[in-house]
Amino acid sequence: MALLSWNQFTFYQPSVGRMLQNSIQTNRLSHSYIFEGPIGTKRIDAAFLLAKTLLCTQKDDHANPCGVCHHCTRVDKNVHPNLFFVQNDNKEIRKEQIKELLVEFGKASIETGPRIYIIDQAERFNQYSANILLKTMEEPGVDIFQILITTQINSLLKTIISRSQILHFRPIDKCQIKSDLEKEGFSPLLSSAVSEYTTNIDMAREMVENPLIVDSVQLVIEMARSLQIKEKSIVLHFKEKRSAILGDMAITDFFLTMLTLFLKDILNYKVRYLDLLVFTTETELIGKLSEAISQKRIEELLDKMLGLKSRLKYNINVALAFDKLLAYLERGFDHGISSSSSSI
Ligand SMILES: [Zn+2]
16 A cells, blocks of 8 residues: 655654654655665565655655656556666575666666666675665766665665665554554454564554454454353363464464463453453453453463463464463463453
8 A cells, every 4th residue: 555645654763754854845755765674574565655756756745755746657557767666586686687677777768857776675685686776876877866665775785875865764663553444444453463463564564364264263252252251161262263373383372372462361351451451342241251250360371371472383282282372271260260260
């Protein structure tokens, strides 16, 4: 999804957003940027927004591209002849790739106005391709802008780093991820759960579309309800979904994390840290469960869950470990259940 304005981008990356917008407005853009930071922090979107801003001829007073002109629409589709986006599937960015890029840049199809190249995974430059790039940086190209995108700035040539302006992209705030997902129509429960799990906004968007992720969140809630009404053992509950949850290590880890977060919610409710709750749609259930378990037992359980999480990657009998954990969890809610079981 293309970014529409600098204002919108600033929600995700406040300091980078303000800095770039200011540089455009004061006409002090650098010709070489390095966008450094983890994957899923809007680095590529920001590069395209900058390209669009440079090419758009109908910017508003706040340096926002119009979004509808012939330049903007072609940037959004990545078909603008003055924009080159290099995404690399190989281990290395080869010399030939950079040479090809420069040949393309010299072609007559180029329109007047600035030329921008965006190179993703710039840490994959090898010595030869980096040197060619360096040479182009030394040429006084009037209206050429380059944006290198990387997760590991230290693997770039020092001479490239020293000629570029480095902008650090930070992990995106979970509230922003949650609100984005909700705006896209995902349930508050799912949006909240996923935004607690990852600060990678692209990964979060993929996760909410995965039926196993949706099922995992649902299973945690169903198990919590079972703990409260005591109709069915949660061990049996889990057995019905076990093969799906345990069949994929990433899902197993997510499910265990959700279980841990739900238990933390119960603890936070107990100590009245209500603004820390993750499963805010389930506050009533969390409140009832918090009366049925001791703080000490919750802390013991959280320790066990943390232990299991760190052992997941080893070759342990995961099914057995989960059965034991859930049985222990269930026993923890045994006292005080008689008083709360009648309330549903
Ligand atoms: Zn435009």
